Amino acid sequence: MPKLPTRLQRFRSGSPLSFRLLAWILLFSSVFTLIASAIQIYSDYRKDLSQIDSRMHVVESGYASSLARSLWALDQKLLQTQMEGILSLPDIVHLRLGIEPDSELVMGEIPRGSDTKSHQFDLVHEGEGTFKLGELTVTANLDRVYEDLKVKVGIILATQFLKTFFVSMLIIWVFQHFVTRHLTTMANYAKDISLKNLGTPLTLDRPDTPSHRNDEIGRVSDAINQMRERLNDDMVRQEKDAAEIHKFSMAIEQSPSSVVICDRQWRVEFANHKFTQLTGYNAKAIVGRHPGALSDNSMEIRENRQLWQSIRLQVQRVGVWQGEVNSARRNGERFWEQLIVTPIKDGTGEATGYLILGEDISIRKRYEQQLLRQANYDILTGLPNRMLALDRLKLALAQARREGSMVGVMFLDLDNFKHINDTLGHDAGDNLLIEAARRISSCLRGTSTVARLGGDEFLVILPGLNGSESAAQVAERILSNFTPAYTLNGQEVFVTTSIGIAIFPTDSDNSGTLLQHADAAMYQAKRQGKSSYAHFTPEMSEVSHERLQMESRMRRALELNEFELYFQPIVKTATGKVHAVEALLRWNNPAMGMIMPDRFIPLAEETGLIIAIGEWVLEQACLAATGWRAITGRDIGISVNVSPRQFRDSGFINAVMRALSNNDLAPQLLELEITERLLLDNSIETAEILRELDRAGIRLSVDDFGTGYSALSYLKSYPFDTLKIDRTFINDVTKTQGGGSLVRAIINMAHSLGLTIIAEGVEEEAQTLFLKQEGCDMSQGYFYSRPLPAGEFNEWLNTNHQTQT
Numbered sequence: 001m002p003k004l005p006t007r008l009q010r011f012r013s014g015s016p017l018s019f020r021l022l023a024w025i026l027l028f029s030s031v032f033t034l035i036a037s038a039i040q041i042y043s044d045y046r047k048d049l050s051q052i053d054s055r056m057h058v059v060e061s062g063y064a065s066s067l068a069r070s071l072w073a074l075d076q077k078l079l080q081t082q083m084e085g086i087l088s089l090p091d092i093v094h095l096r097l098g099i100e101p102d103s104e105l106v107m108g109e110i111p112r113g114s115d116t117k118s119h120q121f122d123l124v125h126e127g128e129g130t131f132k133l134g135e136l137t138v139t140a141n142l143d144r145v146y147e148d149l150k151v152k153v154g155i156i157l158a159t160q161f162l163k164t165f166f167v168s169m170l171i172i173w174v175f176q177h178f179v180t181r182h183l184t185t186m187a188n189y190a191k192d193i194s195l196k197n198l199g200t201p202l203t204l205d206r207p208d209t210p211s212h213r214n215d216e217i218g219r220v221s222d223a224i225n226q227m228r229e230r231l232n233d234d235m236v237r238q239e240k241d242a243a244e245i246h247k248f249s250m251a252i253e254q255s256p257s258s259v260v261i262c263d264r265q266w267r268v269e270f271a272n273h274k275f276t277q278l279t280g281y282n283a284k285a286i287v288g289r290h291p292g293a294l295s296d297n298s299m300e301i302r303e304n305r306q307l308w309q310s311i312r313l314q315v316q317r318v319g320v321w322q323g324e325v326n327s328a329r330r331n332g333e334r335f336w337e338q339l340i341v342t343p344i345k346d347g348t349g350e351a352t353g354y355l356i357l358g359e360d361i362s363i364r365k366r367y368e369q370q371l372l373r374q375a376n377y378d379i380l381t382g383l384p385n386r387m388l389a390l391d392r393l394k395l396a397l398a399q400a401r402r403e404g405s406m407v408g409v410m411f412l413d414l415d416n417f418k419h420i421n422d423t424l425g426h427d428a429g430d431n432l433l434i435e436a437a438r439r440i441s442s443c444l445r446g447t448s449t450v451a452r453l454g455g456d457e458f459l460v461i462l463p464g465l466n467g468s469e470s471a472a473q474v475a476e477r478i479l480s481n482f483t484p485a486y487t488l489n490g491q492e493v494f495v496t497t498s499i500g501i502a503i504f505p506t507d508s509d510n511s512g513t514l515l516q517h518a519d520a521a522m523y524q525a526k527r528q529g530k531s532s533y534a535h536f537t538p539e540m541s542e543v544s545h546e547r548l549q550m551e552s553r554m555r556r557a558l559e560l561n562e563f564e565l566y567f568q569p570i571v572k573t574a575t576g577k578v579h580a581v582e583a584l585l586r587w588n589n590p591a592m593g594m595i596m597p598d599r600f601i602p603l604a605e606e607t608g609l610i611i612a613i614g615e616w617v618l619e620q621a622c623l624a625a626t627g628w629r630a631i632t633g634r635d636i637g638i639s640v641n642v643s644p645r646q647f648r649d650s651g652f653i654n655a656v657m658r659a660l661s662n663n664d665l666a667p668q669l670l671e672l673e674i675t676e677r678l679l680l681d682n683s684i685e686t687a688e689i690l691r692e693l694d695r696a697g698i699r700l701s702v703d704d705f706g707t708g709y710s711a712l713s714y715l716k717s718y719p720f721d722t723l724k725i726d727r728t729f730i731n732d733v734t735k736t737q738g739g740g741s742l743v744r745a746i747i748n749m750a751h752s753l754g755l756t757i758i759a760e761g762v763e764e765e766a767q768t769l770f771l772k773q774e775g776c777d778m779s780q781g782y783f784y785s786r787p788l789p790a791g792e793f794n795e796w797l798n799t800n801h802q803t804q805t
């Protein structure tokens with residue numbers, strides 16, 4: 001189809017209003033013009049007709065008497081002249097003179113087919129009476145009137161049409177110029193407006209004057225521009241919101257934690273990439289399913305049902321659920337994850353869905369289990385260690401009390417172990433211990449426990465005994481099991497054991513005393529000659545006597561000034577520069593000699609003397625710390641051991657604060673070492689005391705980490721600054737491969753919790769190199785210095801200070 005010229009196209013498509021307007025104006029004005037013209041023509045026509053009428057009357061009035069006279073006088077010539085005179089008048093075309101009685105005179109002619117108009121009047125003679133002489137009929141031709149009428153109609157129609165046309169054109173031009181073209185601009189602008197050109201305002205092709213701004217076009221264009229600005233603002237806001245939503249959704253998608261969002265009915269709506277990575281479930285495939293019922297395994301779903309029911313209840317009640325869950329991946333593999341479940345609330349506080357955050361803690365769990373094993377089991381023999389054995393003994397006693405049964409406790413010690421160790425070497429000693437453990441275990445029932453207490457000491461717990469003879473039978477079995485030779489380093493070696501037996505409830509009803517009694521009985525068995533067993537008898541309680549003696553001496557030790565603090569430096573692993581010092585208590589008793597804390601602290605704890613002794617240690621330790629500034633010119637912190645009983649004493653916090661203020665020591669320079677066993681009870685009071693100390697600015701450290709609780713999760717709940725790795729772990733780092741990786745894992749995890757790490761018991765250079773490499777912050781041990789009395793320590797400090805600066 002041929003294209004229309006652009007202007008025409010624009011006119012057609014852009015100005016239908018002008019067209020319609022023109023049509024309507026033309027129609028209306030034509031109708032009005034026609035009506036007006038018709039009225040005018042008709043009135044002209046009427047005027048012409050009345051002119052003819054009046055002309056006829058003029059003829060009557062002007063010629064009637066003269067024609068009557070001519071007729072009376074029978075003056076034909078005059079009559080004819082007069083009639084010709086009438087015929088010469090405009091439009092008069094025919095005269096008929098009827099003469100009485102029956103003649104007539106006709107003049108003129110009536111054109112055929114023409115419209116005529118006639119007028120008749122009588123000719124009378126007025127004398128002595130009135131005589132009618134005849135009558136004259138005057139006929140006028142209306143053709144001229146009609147001709148005039150036609151011409152007029154033509155002229156009027158033409159002029160009216162032209163006038164109307166031009167006025168319409170003018171109106172249209174005015175309308176087009178002032179209105180329609182702007183409307184077209186606005187229409188095109190509105191048609192073309194899109195998110196891309198929202199920045200371009202609508203401008204009209206007319207001056208921007210106040211009057212223009214206030215007219216209807218100005219107001220409409222202003223409204224369009226305001227609408228554009230609002231849309232623009234909305235779009236900018238929307239783009240910002242979209243960018244933020246995009247950022248958040250990317251953050252959730254790339255989050256290192258797994259994220260699942262559920263609707264109000266706990267149906268999965270979204271799961272991120274990490275979730276798929278962790279569980280193996282495709283995020284899209286699980287949409288609409290319950291997070292506890294993703295698996296096709298009905299057993300698993302049943303297992304999960306109870307868990308998710310309690311999660312749902314707690315989230316509804318408390319607003320959050322968190323815990324460690326042993327979950328299953330899609331391929332059935334189990335893994336540990338830490339879950340946090342919270343509701344997603346709207347502005348009114350209504351839950352619109354639920355957020356489930358998950359973190360894979362399998363590695364941490366593995367290490368925790370490893371630590372737990374290390375804390376409870378002897379690595380060499382795989383038997384329970386002292387801690388676990390004591391727990392089991394307590395359980396066995398509790399059960400025996402309930403059931404009214406007996407429990408046998410046996411202490412075993414290998415008779416010539418030290419000799420074998422010294423002559424055949426440690427490896428042979430280790431092999432001997434492993435084999436001895438196997439031989440003891442093989443004599444026992446499933447309910448019995450055999451544990452290694454340390455060195456060559458073993459403990460056997462025999463629950464549910466009928467009488468002491470049963471214990472004796474077990475002892476005999478063990479002794480006979482020891483008879484065959486051991487092959488160590490290719491040599492046959494004979495090893496015997498001595499066994500001490502104490503029975504609950506006959507010999508004692510508490511675990512500590514039972515152990516002491518079994519120990520005393522074992523010494524008796526040794527005295528009897530090796531490879532024998534002995535039952536406890538009251539005469540053997542010499543040991544308890546010793547204990548009483550020690551207690552009464554300890555009560556006076558403070559007054560007699562028998563306690564002394566030794567100091568051991570804690571150095572920065574990277575540089576060897578002293579950072580802090582640990583205060584270690586010694587007891588110099590004239591009768592007993594120098595007594596190490598392991599021997600007297602448990603007794604001090606039991607008797608409560610630890611509270612007074614602990615206060616003395618705090619005071620002395622703070623005093624010593626203030627002196628080190630003078631030697632080194634810098635602050636050196638002091639670490640003080642706190643035992644559980646001392647820690648829980650109501651005056652403990654005051655004693656700490658007093659020691660600090662008496663010696664004018666900044667709280668940040670004091671670090672209190674707390675064994676992780678103290679945290680075992682997980683009590684609110686413990687947490688409260690720790691928080692109060694932390695608020696006071698005092699540093700807190702976990703001592704002997706790995707020997708007690710061994711769970712890293714609790715560290716998050718308490719305000720600890722430092723973690724001291726127990727020396728048994730450090731001892732292993734260069735000896736076993738697993739030992740190194742365990743210490744590495746502890747260091748990394750402690751660092752991730754923001755804790756400073758101190759390695760205890762560093763004895764060898766190889767250990768320092770390992771610790772340096774693993775980024776262990778501080779080290780302490782004989783490699784740097786043994787614990788030293790104050791005077792010697794000051795000398796050591798001076799030397800360290802000079803070599804390090």
Ligand SMILES: Nc1nc2c(ncn2[C@@H]2O[C@@H]3COP(=O)(O)O[C@H]4[C@@H](O)[C@H](n5cnc6c(=O)[nH]c(N)nc65)O[C@@H]4COP(=O)(O)O[C@H]3[C@H]2O)c(=O)[nH]1
Pocket residue numbers: 568583584585596597598601614617641642643673703704727760761762763780781782783787
């Ligand atoms: N094998 C070896 N041992 C090393 C090495 N470096 C340091 N040690 C020893 O390891 C122990 C470290 O102290 P701890 O773990 O707090 O363990 C302390 C602490 O729990 C407790 N203790 C010491 N002083 C006090 C005190 O004033 N109050 C309380 N409540 N307990 C104390 O007694 C425990 C034993 O103290 P000590 O016999 O002085 O034993 C100290 C120290 O002499 C090393 O390289 N190799």
